[in-house]
Amino acid sequence: MTAGAGADAGVVVGVDIGGTKVLAGVVDAGGRVTSTARRTTPGRRVVASQVEDALVEAILESAGGRHLAGVGVAAAGFVDSAGERVMFAPHLPWQGEPLRDLLEDRLGCPVLLDNDANCAARAEAHHGAxxxxxxxxMITMGTGIGGAVLLDGHVLRGANGMAGEFGHMQVVPGGRSCECGRSGCWEQYSSGNALVRDARALMADQPSVLTDMSDGHPDRVTGPMVTTAAEAGDLVARAAFASVGDWLGVGTANLVAALDPEVVVIGGVSAAGDRLLDPARTSLQRTLVGVGHRAVPRLVAAELGPEAGMVGAALLVGGDGTRTAAP
Amino acid sequence: MTAGAGADAGVVVGVDIGGTKVLAGVVDAGGRVTSTARRTTPGRRVVASQVEDALVEAILESAGGRHLAGVGVAAAGFVDSAGERVMFAPHLPWQGEPLRDLLEDRLGCPVLLDNDANCAARAEAHHGAxxxxxxxxMITMGTGIGGAVLLDGHVLRGANGMAGEFGHMQVVPGGRSCECGRSGCWEQYSSGNALVRDARALMADQPSVLTDMSDGHPDRVTGPMVTTAAEAGDLVARAAFASVGDWLGVGTANLVAALDPEVVVIGGVSAAGDRLLDPARTSLQRTLVGVGHRAVPRLVAAELGPEAGMVGAALLVGGDGTRTAAP
Structure with missing residues (x-):
């Protein structure tokens, strides 16, 4: 179940494909990334084979001519429970694409496939927080909320391979409408998008450096702007972080009530850190059932950063290059 | 991991202790109950040893003089993750009581301990729905909502032995206050108590047979009355069932988004059946993320009825009478 292999057996490559970039790297048995290669993701308006071309190029470049023992792929999309196909992906031209078999044919080595949130969680379980x-x-904050349930270091994939869709748990009946077509989803209150939305709403009523930063156009406010403004002490930006952090704790309390984990790892918050985690810890303590009769799980930031998906993808490949049972 | 044993090895007894009664029974390897014994639960104002007396009496009576290979206990309370102690129980005089060791001393056989919802779920996994x-x-409707997560037939116990506390997931921010001290908990909207509460509120504004049934005192309305009224076509009672069922589906959708199970088993609804499950299926379909891209899990009633806790307790005991890893 460990990634990497000796010189004879070849190298294990992990590759992470998101909406904007393809990141491939050779990952050794200790989870260290020894060489990487990047490509720009061709986007969703191209034919699927162009995306596969970019994947194959990045993989081969990162391997630098060495024999491939196996390749693990982390895809920003829904992967079927067998790990063979990308069923759909919001930023990629795949709909039921049999990506595993296609890449095995082109690369001549075993290829394993999982979604990016599961891969990042697997990496944190083996080498991180x-x-x-x-x-x-594992709760990953980004545009929305992704996540995974880890049991003894294994990712729970679920009957459809769709476990961990935490962002679409309903936290407010009849609440904010969501891109998924429903309303009141958790990620509408706690995510990068929610942070920006909250800041825009608050700056309409209160003075904020965000008004200058956006040239008076609230719709130009971005996540990094809110982070910068909060660091500068701006009250609007800080209030937006406090709200997103509070909701992070509320949703986490629901998951902890159901699953009682030892630790909760929050990914995607490197720039914000304790500005989100402190209010989240407070609301977790306030909202969780049985506080006083139980240990409240630690709420900590992920440790591996943007390489987590790639490292976790490589962990799909057994140390001898053969397919492992999904670790 | 199977309960029961041959004549030489002795019998396996499962015992379920709730707020009102102690139910013990010999359970064979096929999950069949071959003899039972009951006692009234002494209540929470007695000394703990009186409750243990009732347990021991019921266990010995059900065994009828046969050798005890092992005893499994399902307790209506919080059991520590080691399965040794009842940490607290709303209707019993136990606070950190080392029940497992106390019973082993008195019975002279291995005793295994888990909470009642976990035991019922284990029974449904081995012999039921x-x-x-x-x-x-497994989602169990009663006064509140209990539950369990089942993976490959094993109950997920959690870091504190508290996994499955579904009833205290918050579904309405600032909503109805809950006995747990917080507000907006799921069981305030979907449970036996919620059914009665909804019916009482609705009968204030609409004609209902419940007014006669309760002699004009809404506070005398009970759950069985609402069930009877709904069967008779009463619109208030039917609306209460529809609301509780709708909320059952909403909360279930949140859990399914997180865990993606193959099947959802609803316990405690034998009298109500599809009057709750039909609206729950509708709201699950409406609220669950990814419908159209996934199989929606079956939502079915539990099969084992009031003996589930006893049968699941017996399953804690290995076929040879020794302790098993918690199944």
């Missing part, structure tokens, strides 16, 4: 935990939750 | 499912949720 969830190391050694019998049970953990 | 979750049989054969790689992953399942």
């Amino acid at each position: 969830a190391r050694g935990a019998a049970s953990a939750l | 979750a049989r054969g499912a790689a992953s399942a949720l």
Whole structure:
């Protein structure tokens, strides 16, 4: 179940394909990335084979001519429970694409496939903040909320391969409308998008450096702007972080009530850190059932950063290059 | 991991202790109950040893003089993750009681301990509605909502032994206050108590047979009355069932988004059946993320009825009478 292999057996490559970039790297048995290669993701208006071309190029460049023992792929999309197909992906031209078999034919080595949130969680379980935990939750903040349930270091994939869709748990009946077509989803209150939305709404009523930063156009406010403004002490930006952090704790409390994990790892918050995690810890303590009769799980930031998906993809490949049972 | 044993090895007894009664029974390897004994639960104002007396009496009576290979206990309370102690129980005089060791001393055989919702879920996994499912949720409707997560037939116990506290997931921010001290908990909208509360509120504004049934005192309305009224076509009672069922589906959708189980088993609804499950299926379909791209899990009634806790307790005991890893 460890990635990497000796010189004879060839190298294990992990590759992470998101909406904007393809990142491939050779990952050794200790989870260290020894060489990488990047491509720009061709986008969703191209034919699927162009995306596969970009994947194959990045993989081969990162391997630098060495024999491929196996390749793990982390895809920003829904992967079927067998790990063979990308069923759909919001930023990629795949709909039921049999990506695993296509890449095996082109690369001549075993290819394993999982979604990016599961891969990042697997990497944190083996080499990061969830190391050694019998049970953990990974909650990844981005445009929305992704996540995974980790049990003894294994990712729970679910009957459809769709476990971990935490962002679409309803937290407010009849609440903010969501891109998924429903309303009141958690990620409408706690995510990068929610942060920007909250800041825009607050700056309409209160003075804020965000008004200058956006040239008076609230619709030009971005996540990094809110982070910069909060660091500068701006009250609107800080209030937006406090709200997103508070909701992070509320949703986490629901998951902890259901699953009682040892640790909760929050990904995607490197720039914000404790500005989100402190209010989240407070609201977790306030909202969780049985506080006083139980240990409240640690709420910690992920440790591996943007390489987590790539490292976790490589972990799909057994040390001998053969397919492992999904780790 | 199977309960029961041959004549030489002795019998396996499962015992379920709730707020009102103690039910013990000999359970064979096929999950069949071959003899039972009951006692009234002494209540929470007695000394703990009186409750233990009632347990021991019921266990010995059900065994009828046969050798005890092992005893499994399902307790209506929080059991520590080691399965040794009842940490607290709303209707019993236990606070950190080392029940397992106390009973082993008195009975002279291995004793295994888990909470009642976990035991009922284990029974459904081995002999009931979750049989054969790689992953399942058990949601038990009673005064509140209890539950369990089942993976390959094993109950997920959690870091504190508190996984499955579904009833205290917050579904309405600032909503109805809950006995747990917080507000907006799921069980305030979907449970036996919620059914009665909804019916009482609705009968204030609409004619209902419940007014006669309760002699004009809404506070005398009970759950069985609402069930009877709904069967008779009463619109208030039917609206209360529709609301509780709708909320059952909403909360279930949140759990399914997180865990993606193959099947969801609803316990405690034998009298109500499809009057709750039909609206729950509708709202699950409406609220669940990815409908159209996934299989929606089956939502089915539990099969084992009031003996589930006893049968699941017996399953804690290995076929040879020794302790098993918690199944």
